[in-house]
């Protein structure tokens with residue numbers, strides 16, 4: 001390892017800015033140039049900003065995460081807290097970056113810097129998603145890495161760059177594409193003659209040990225490895241790092257503040273109010289629609305599908321004519337929620353602002369040498385209001401993470417509160433925070449001695465992530481709509497999550513409750529995500545559809561698709577098609593008329609409903625009751641199975657029931673049931689969506705409408 005002492009951190013900074021490579025030099029200078037008028041003080045501030053943050057003779061670790069439902073992010077942030085907390089003498093700094101917030105070149109170039117007192121290492125913590133694909137926030141980076149664009153950058157690495165990879169996957173559910181992302185990244189580097197500095201780690205969400213243990217074991221070995229690389233060249237004194245401390249410095253215009261991460265300038269409300277845009281994530285039509293560039297879809301209609309029930313089952317229809325939004329039947333749509341007005345009001349009260357949030361208009365800028373891009377655009381030409389940022393961009397509703405609690409404990413001014421927050425962050429996290437679903441506003445209310453500014457919060461809050469919903473309409477039906485001169489639509493069906501807590505409070509899922517407030521003519525930001533949830537090519541292939549609650553959504557889309565197929569070709573025949581539908585009671589059945597019509601018209605062959613509350617009958621009982629029919633579809637005739645259900649354990653219960661059916665009819669041992677499910681998965685005949693991750697990822701539980 002290359003560690004030597006540099007005389008001053010200022011000289012380190014200048015080296016560092018020069019060392020980051022040509023593209024980042026270009027980016028840095030353009031930032032300065034573009035903002036010359038607004039930030040004449042910027043370069044001097046930048047020196048101040050960095051001087052306290054890096055130690056010249058130690059390891060700098062950059063942890064980049066690709067995460068869909070928060071686990072990889074949690075691991076990344078946990079490792080950072082652990083390392084900084086231990087004040088390891090060999091460690092200068094650890095920074096965690098969302099792969100969406102960093103230019104791909106900068107992430108890889110960071111690991112290329114060495115010598116001159118620097119040892120930079122980049123750890124990529126990468127979850128798998130879709131079909132062995134990267135998560136949405138890692139897509140841009142991953143595509144770049146795998147493409148020719150990265151070849152030159154990586155080949156010019158000169159010396160061996162320092163990269164490590166920990167992948168997250170699930171070997172039980174996705175055996176054929178387990179850890180595809182991490183493996184492909186390693187292979188790509190190897191093909192270019194580069195190897196990882198440390199063996200690639202694998203965390204298995206479906207494994208016996210548990211993914212947390214897998215990470216724990218690998219991480220400990222990795223940290224030990226880094227420590228051993230030290231060679232005793234660094235001084236034993238503890239680095240005075242921990243970063244992200246607000247910095248007030250002389251020489252700055254009085255209206256400029258810094259939270260140690262970004263610079264803020266508040267602008268005059270009257271002068272800039274007309275420049276505010278509707279959404280923080282403003283759609284840029286020159287770029288394709290992506291989670292970074294979502295499109296604002298107009299809501300055509302909003303309705304409650306079961307008014308007789310005490311629980312809502314809602315349907316939104318979006319108008320997609322003349323929009324870049326298109327989909328195939330079975331796809332998902334990612335929708336961006338906003339925090340509830342109630343949460344914002346509570347936070348506004350806690351922050352004790354002189355001016356209401358919607359009148360605080362500001363710009364945000366990262367220092368030129370920062371490798372991280374600003375989280376959102378907020379320039380004098382396109383400023384934002386604090387209300388917009390806190391309602392649209394940062395997640396106030398999710399359970400606070402241990403990292404956030406550490407930050408809040410530092411900000412507590414009373415020792416007793418500080419100590420309690422420390423406990424909540426560590427030994428009492430599960431019982432005192434996670435299981436109670438406490439969010440940042442709850443914690444700020446519970447601990448009034450915490451002193452934070454809105455700028456502080458912008459530096460530490462997690463971003464709102466989009467939530468995925470199955471599209472419950474059919475693409476083919478839109479073709480017919482065009483012929484009839486009607487609007488093309490995209491439909492989602494969901495149920496707002498209202499979850500009473502044992503302590504008398506109620507947890508409201510962020511996205512489903514936000515969607516529940518939308519009405520016709522409102523807009524919602526969205527991106528379509530392709531899925532593999534497709535009807536078989538051959539209509540005669542038998543199918544079994546298992547739907548729990550609003551899990552009927554994609555089955556409804558399939559039925560609509562078949563209706564159009566039948567209209568186009570009246571002689572078309574469909575193979576046996578069974579729909580098993582589980583709801584609490586009769587009032588919660590949705591799309592009943594359409595389903596019964598489908599049965600009558602031969603679009604499906606069998607339809608059975610099980611009522612869990614009034615009849616104590618689960619969908620697994622229904623599977624058992626219709627054993628022979630299901631056996632014939634799946635085992636004898638190699639049909640396809642589609643599962644979509646919300647409640648925890650839905651999938652496992654269905655699988656167990658199917659295994660029981662097969663082993664019973666075949667009079668075979670239990671292993672034969674597992675082998676049967678494995679075979680269906682391998683043959684691509686087992687299609688499942690809506691995985692519940694409710695209690696696993698504390699902040700970002702967003703795959704299911706049920707949990708959000």
Ligand SMILES: Cc1cc2nc3c(=O)[nH]c(=O)nc-3n(C[C@H](O)[C@H](O)[C@H](O)COP(=O)(O)O)c2cc1C
Nearest residue numbers: 067068069070071072127128130132169170178179
């Ligand atoms: C829809 C979906 C698709 C997935 N696809 C894969 C896959 O192809 N390969 C794999 O190894 N794991 C796959 N997984 C498992 C996740 O990578 C794993 O659960 C991981 O812990 C999620 O991390 P995150 O919370 O950071 O997103 C998938 C999970 C979901 C929900």
